[in-house]
Amino acid sequence: MEFRIERHSGVAAYQQIAQQVRQALRLGHLSPGDKLPTAAQVVATTAINPNTVFKAYRELEREGLVDSRQGVGTFVRRSLARPGAAGGSPLREELRTWMTQAREAGLDREDVAALLAAELEECYPRAATPPVRQIEDR
Known part of the structure; x- marks a missing residue:
């Protein structure tokens, strides 16, 4: 590595x-x-x-x-690998095909990163952070 x-x-x-x-x-x-x-x-x-x-x-x-x-x-000590993320998995191959299509369409690295980030947020939204509580003056 x-x-x-x-x-x-x-x-x-x-x-x-x-x-x-x-x-x-x-x-x-x-x-x-x-x-x-x-x-x-x-x-x-x-x-x-x-x-x-x-x-x-x-x-x-x-x-x-x-x-x-x-x-x-x-x-x-332990792995974090999931079957869908491994090299050669169908999902990985589909992603590689999509990346090739994105490059052929003229998208650069930043364009692809922005698209992935947007879709990631839509499909896997982060948990909302709880509101900050105001401390009252006494």
Whole structure:
């Protein structure tokens, strides 16, 4: 697994690493027992501070997704993969076909991202946040 850090995204590097691991777990690219890259390997490819890697791995460990073994490494504990998200699944193939059609229609990456975000919000709305209660002056 190789991490990509978007320095101007506004998202902390440790959060980007944790999210990329979660995504790899969802897509079946990582499975229980797989070893994550060492902090030294991540630092060599991304030029970030080793503590940033450790922070990401600790977050994933708190979520029960990985186990860190002193002197041995960090290993995947459980998967997040669902059958419809795996490579070669009918849903994945339909999405790939749609993406090809979108590109052929002249849509760029931002257009596709906007369409996906809009449909995602419509089909999977986020739970409404409760209203903030006003504190009365006494």
